[in-house]
Amino acid sequence: MKKPLYVSLANTIKHNISHHHYAGMKLPDERTLAQNFAVSRSSIKRAIQLLADQGIIFKKQGSGNFINPLFLRNKTAFDYTGDNVGLTTSIVTNGKQQTIKVLSLDVVKPSSDIRENLFLNDDDFVYSFKRLRQLDQQPILIEQSYIPVRTFPQLSQSLLENSLFNYLEDKENTIINRAYLDITTQPSTAEDQRLLHLKATEPVGILAGIFFVDDGTPFEYSSMRLHYRYLNFSTFVNLNK
Template sequence: MTQKPKYIKIADLIEQDILTHKYQKKLPKINRLSSLYKTSKVTIVKSLHFLEYKGIVKPIRGHGTLILADNETEISKKDNATAHVGFTERIMNNKLLTSHVISFDVREPTDKEVVFLKLNTKDLVYDIIRQRLLNNFPVRLEYTVMPIKVIPGITMAVLQKSIYGYIEKTLKLKIGKANRIFRADKPDAYDQLYLKCSATDPVFEVEQTCLLDDGTPFEYSQTRNRYDQGELILNQV
């Protein structure tokens, strides 16, 4: 499996433990979570912020971090009910294409992203997670990272339209080639939740680095696709 930001990996583990009822009503304290998941308190805080954004947990002053849902069905319902501001829709070939922004954050890059995007360790990047649905059925889960110094000004409003349209029409940048790696993988907890697949369904992943026409990397992404929804065609030029 390709490398995800550490706080997302930890959030994934915490969410899986919630789904399997390891925790009841509320999560352990941050110090305890840091010990359980063998990571720093800073990473745990970021993971909890991410889970809060998804509507799975809620920190209450003096009461710890409460679990708002304790099974996959309830989590899915709550996520759909609270994240409607992150949806965009369009019609193509009589099919409704829906984009759901699960997470939109700014952070420092991982070691792998520093290499792929040719960044300094302190350069900030956008961290975007989106779910794509076709006729209200999930087909794709996208993890996208873009350097702010190359693509400035991305907002939720931009995400609700088209990032590539913003790059070309607003920033007046020309998009060049993309380097892609294709692989099959086993589904993780996020795949099972957002792609509605079972633990044994294969997932088709596309890892890519996109470049501007001058060779500057502007996007590193991992796209997770359901095996039974659509096809991917690669045309060699």
């Protein structure tokens, strides 16, 4: 079956992005793209939305459509799209009660790494917060996260005591549906051992990366230190590619 025009357009733009055809990490405006491809703006608009849904580009209101640098770094990581990817819905609880304890919440100037990961301007501030997740009062994960203040100005400690992503979906009609994560292991630190009840010889799993809104906008950078007993990663690999 022949692909719809907007899908073919999206694939062509994706190919062009992969081969660095667009300067300044920004796509041309929709009118220019429509002229270049000799198609209607509505077809370009649908193609752009598809690329945003895939996380390949993200939209800045009033500024245009920008290429996600993480796509250029690791293209195969952008094949998944789905529902809410928050930890509250992802952690297997086996009937146990999951609770969240807020350890700290501050407004800070982001480091250069955080600014780059969240595509922030030099004058942007972020919420910096640390949470401890527990199952039946047993600690399983320490979460250090950063969210741009301008993205979610109403953030509060009471909101952080529950699933933030579920709140966004239920109250703000915003879905966090993809993440770019690095998964590793490290020796546990003194803080890990104290908060996760680990021995000095026991490791932690590290999940660090960026969570994206369904329009491709980066929402949160988080570094999570997981009790090794709960680190169980599964994936599906297509061997035909």
